[in-house]
Amino acid sequence: xxxxxxxxxxxxxxxxxxxxxxxxxxxxxxxxxxxxxxxxxxxxxxxxxxxxxxxxxxxxxxxxxxxxxxxxxxxxxxxxxxxxxxxxxxxxxxxxxxxxxxxxxxxxxxxxxxxxxxxxxxxxxxxxxxxxxxxxxxxxxxxxxxxxxxxxxxxxxxxxxxxxxxxxxxxxxxxxxxxxxxxxxxxxxxxxxxxxxxxxxxxxxxxxxxxxxxxxxxxxxxxxxxxxxxxxxxxxxxxxxxxxxxxxxxxxxxxxxxxxxxxxxxxxxxxxxxxxxxxxxxxxxxxxxxxxxxxxxxxxxxxxxxxxxxxxxxxxxxxxxxxxxxxxxxxxxxxxxxxxxxxxxxxxxxxx
Amino acid sequence: xxxxxxxxxxxxxxxxxxxxxxxxxxxxxxxxxxxxxxxxxxxxxxxxxxxxxxxxxxxxxxxxxxxxxxxxxxxxxxxxxxxxxxxxxxxxxxxxxxxxxxxxxxxxxxxxxxxxxxxxxxxxxxxxxxxxxxxxxxxxxxxxxxxxxxxxxxxxxxxxxxxxxxxxxxxxxxxxxxxxxxxxxxxxxxxxxxxxxxxxxxxxxxxxxxxxxxxxxxxxxxxxxxxxxxxxxxxxxxxxxxxxxxxxxxxxxxxxxxxxxxxxxxxxxxxxxxxxxxxxxxxxxxxxxxxxxxxxxxxxxxxxxxxxxxxxxxxxxxxxxxxxxxxxxxxxxxxxxxxxxxxxxxxxxxxx
Numbered sequence: 001x002x003x004x005x006x007x008x009x010x011x012x013x014x015x016x017x018x019x020x021x022x023x024x025x026x027x028x029x030x031x032x033x034x035x036x037x038x039x040x041x042x043x044x045x046x047x048x049x050x051x052x053x054x055x056x057x058x059x060x061x062x063x064x065x066x067x068x069x070x071x072x073x074x075x076x077x078x079x080x081x082x083x084x085x086x087x088x089x090x091x092x093x094x095x096x097x098x099x100x101x102x103x104x105x106x107x108x109x110x111x112x113x114x115x116x117x118x119x120x121x122x123x124x125x126x127x128x129x130x131x132x133x134x135x136x137x138x139x140x141x142x143x144x145x146x147x148x149x150x151x152x153x154x155x156x157x158x159x160x161x162x163x164x165x166x167x168x169x170x171x172x173x174x175x176x177x178x179x180x181x182x183x184x185x186x187x188x189x190x191x192x193x194x195x196x197x198x199x200x201x202x203x204x205x206x207x208x209x210x211x212x213x214x215x216x217x218x219x220x221x222x223x224x225x226x227x228x229x230x231x232x233x234x235x236x237x238x239x240x241x242x243x244x245x246x247x248x249x250x251x252x253x254x255x256x257x258x259x260x261x262x263x264x265x266x267x268x269x270x271x272x273x274x275x276x277x278x279x280x281x282x283x284x285x286x287x288x289x290x291x292x293x294x295x296x297x298x299x300x301x302x303x304x305x306x307x308x309x310x311x312x313x314x315x316x317x318x319x320x321x322x323x324x325x326x327x328x329x330x331x332x333x334x335x336x337x338x339x340x341x342x343x344x345x346x347x348x349x350x351x352x
Numbered sequence: 353x354x355x356x357x358x359x360x361x362x363x364x365x366x367x368x369x370x371x372x373x374x375x376x377x378x379x380x381x382x383x384x385x386x387x388x389x390x391x392x393x394x395x396x397x398x399x400x401x402x403x404x405x406x407x408x409x410x411x412x413x414x415x416x417x418x419x420x421x422x423x424x425x426x427x428x429x430x431x432x433x434x435x436x437x438x439x440x441x442x443x444x445x446x447x448x449x450x451x452x453x454x455x456x457x458x459x460x461x462x463x464x465x466x467x468x469x470x471x472x473x474x475x476x477x478x479x480x481x482x483x484x485x486x487x488x489x490x491x492x493x494x495x496x497x498x499x500x501x502x503x504x505x506x507x508x509x510x511x512x513x514x515x516x517x518x519x520x521x522x523x524x525x526x527x528x529x530x531x532x533x534x535x536x537x538x539x540x541x542x543x544x545x546x547x548x549x550x551x552x553x554x555x556x557x558x559x560x561x562x563x564x565x566x567x568x569x570x571x572x573x574x575x576x577x578x579x580x581x582x583x584x585x586x587x588x589x590x591x592x593x594x595x596x597x598x599x600x601x602x603x604x605x606x607x608x609x610x611x612x613x614x615x616x617x618x619x620x621x622x623x624x625x626x627x628x629x630x631x632x633x634x635x636x637x638x639x640x641x642x643x644x645x646x647x648x649x650x651x652x653x654x655x656x657x658x659x660x661x662x663x664x665x666x667x668x669x670x671x672x673x674x675x676x677x678x679x680x681x682x683x684x685x686x687x688x689x690x691x692x693x694x695x696x697x698x699x700x701x702x703x704x
Contacts, residue, residue, distance in 0.1 A: 002541040002561065004581040004642035004678065011645070014581075018644030021651045022664050055641040189354040209354065229356040229366075285637045287674050289407040290356035292370030293363070299373045312374050314700070316668075321639050322676070326356065348666070349640075352703050 034087035036069035044162040045091040048100040060349030066159035078106035084114035096124030096168035102147025103131040128175035135212030149318040150182035160343035186327035188213035215320045233297035272306035279329040284319035386439035388421035396514040397443040400452040412701030418511035430458035436466035448476030448520040454499025455483035480527035487564030501670040502534035512695035538679035540565035585649035624658035631681040636671035
C-alpha cells in the first residue's frame with residue numbers, strides 16, 4: 001500500500017496539522033483533537049464532526065459562514081465524546097451550540113452524550129441529525145438512513161443563518177428542514193483502502209459497480225453492471241426522484257428541561273416547477289472531468305422533470321478516501337435556503 | 353475499464369458541455385471546441401489550452417479575473433491550430449490576445465501557427481511559454497522543460513493583471529517573470545488510464561513511485577522506493593530548492609513586424625527571506641486529506657530554509673486523469689504577484 005502518510009497511528013493529526021498550517025484563521029487543539037475559528041460571540045456556534053476519511057468534510061468547512069468547530073475521529077471511526085464536548089465547550093457562547101450530526105449509530109451516541117454533558121454545564125445546546133442517503137433505511141451497519149453529502153448543504157445553509165443572527169431554535173428548525181428536503185445517492189466504481197487495514201474494504205468485479213454504496217464502504221442496494229455514465233446517472237436520478245416520502249422518529253433535545261423527545265418527522269416530496277440545489281460529488285478517486293459528464297446528464301434529467309437547478313456544486317465535498325465513484329445530492333430549496341447558500345463563506349474547501 | 357464516461361470519441365465534448373451547463377457565464381463553441389466568457393472589451397484577452405485530462409486546467413479557469421477562453425484538446429492530445437485560432441478570433445479585442453502555453457512540442461507548434469494566422473488578420477497577439485516542471489530538461493517526449501502546475505499561477509496572476517488593465521506587453525512580461533520564478537516537481541504513486549487506451553499508461557511496483565513524473569505519464573527522473581510522505585516531500589523540496597538556475601532560449605513574437613525572435617531567458621534563483629506562493633496539487637486519484645500531510649511537511653521545510661509561505665493552494669489544480677500522486681509548486685513571489693494573486697477571481701475551479 002502506497003499512501004502519502006507517515007504512519008497509520010498519526011495520520012489524522014498529521015492531516016489536521018497541515019490544514020491548520022495552511023490557514024491562519026484556524027486553531028487546533030491536539031488532545032483531544034478538534035479545530036475551530038474565532039468568530040462573533042453573538043452567534044450560535046455550529047459544531048460538526050465524525051469519522052475522518054471524508055475530507056474536506058468536516059474540517060475543511062470550518063470558517064466564516066459555515067462551521068465554528070469540527071471534531072475529526074480516526075479514519076472511519078466516530079469522534080469520541082470528550083472531543084465533541086471539549087470542542088463545543090471551547091466555542092460555545094451565550095447563543096448556544098448546535099451540533100450537526102450524520103446519522104450513524106456511534107456518532108449519534110457520542111454527540112448525544114456531549115449534549116447531556118453540555119446541558120449539565122448550563123450550555124444551551126441542540127442537535128440536528130442528518131440522514132440524506134436514501135440507499136438503505138436500516139441494515140447491519142446503520143439504524144435509519146445514513147448521513148452523506150447533503151450534510152454539506154446543511155452546514156453551508158445553517159452556517160450562513162448563524163452568521164446572520166438566527167437563534168439556536170431557528171438554526172435547528174432550518175437544519176431539519178434542509179435535511180427533510182435533501183436526498184443523496186452514491187455509486188462506487190472501486191473500493192477504498194483504509195490505511196490501518198492495508199487492503200481494499202470490499203471487492204468489485206471488472207465491470208461491476210455498487211449502487212447505493214455508503215461513504216465508509218457499507219453495502220448499497222445492489223451490484224449492477226457498468227454500462228455508461230448516462231445509464232448510471234439516469235438510475236440515480238430515478239432513485240432520488242421516486243424515493244417514497246419517508247417518516248421516522250428523530251431525537252430532539254429539550255433545551256429547558258433536558259432529556260430527549262421524539263420528533264415524528266417526514267422527508268418532503270420532490271416536486272416539479274421547483275428550485276433545487278445539486279451536488280455532483282466525487283468520492284475521492286474520480287477525475288474531476290468525469291464529474292462534469294455526470295452533471296450534464298443530471299441537468300438533462302432535471303430539465304425533463306422541470307426540476308429547476310438553481311445552484312450547483314461539482315467537485316469533492318464528501319469523500320471516502322480514494323474510492324472511485326460519485327454521489328448526487330438534490331435539495332428542494334426555497335428562497336431562504338438559496339439566499340443562505342449564496343451568502344459569503346470562507347473555508348478551506350468552500351469560498352465565495 | 354470503468355470510467356464515468358459514455359464513449360471515448362465524445363468524452364471531451366461531454367465534459368465541456370457539462371461544465372458549461374453548470375455555469376451560466378460560460379459559452380461553448382462545439383466545432384471546433386472552445387469555451388469563453390464575455391468580458392470587458394477594454395482588456396487583453398487571455399487564452400490557454402492544450403490536452404484534456406488535466407482538469408480543472410484549463411477550462412475550469414475561464415471566467416472573471418483569469419482566462420478569457422480555453423481550447424481543450426482530446427485527452428492527452430494537443431489542441432488543433434483551428435481551435436486555437438478560432439477561439440482567439442472570437443475573444444480578441446483592441447488590446448490584443450495573449451496565449452499562455454505549456455511547453456510541449458505539439459502545443460508550441462500549434463499555438464505558434466495560431467499566432468501567425470492572427471497576425472495575418474491584423475490581431476495584436478503574444479505568447480508566453482510555460483516550463484515550470486524541473487524534472488527533465490530534454491527527453492524523447494519533450495524539448496526543454498515541461499509546463500505543469502505553475503501554469504495555474506501564471507493564469508491567475510496574469511488574469512488579474514489583464515482585468516486591471518495591463519497592456520499586452522505588460523501581461524507578456526509579467527507572465528514570463530512568473531514562469532521564471534516558478535518551479536514544480538511531481539511524483540506518481542500509480543499510473544493513469546487514458547479512456548481510449550483502456551489500460552494504465554505505465555506500471556509501478558507495489559512499493560515504487562516515479563519521481564518527476566510528467567502529467568501525461570511521461571517518465572520522470574528515477575523510480576524510488578516509497579518510504580513515507582515526509583521522505584517524498586523532503587526529496588521534492590530539495591529538488592525544487594537546489595535546482596540549478598537554468599537558461600534557455602524562448603521564442604518571442606515580434607508584434608510589429610511579425611516573425612519569431614529568440615529571447616535568452618533565465619530561471620531565477622530561489623532565496624531565503626523571500627515570499628513564496630505554494631501549490632500542493634493532487635494529480636487526480638489522491639485523497640484530499642493526504643495533500644494536507646504533504647503541505648505540513650512542505651511548510652516545515654520552508655520554515656527551516658526561511659522561505660516565507662505567503663499564500664498556498666491545496667487541492668486539485670492540474671491533474672493527470674486518475675493518477676495517484678502529487679505535484680509541489682513554489683513561486684518566488686514579489687508584492688505585485690501576491691497582490692494579483694489575491695485579486696478577485698470567479699471561475700469553476702477557483703473563486704474568491
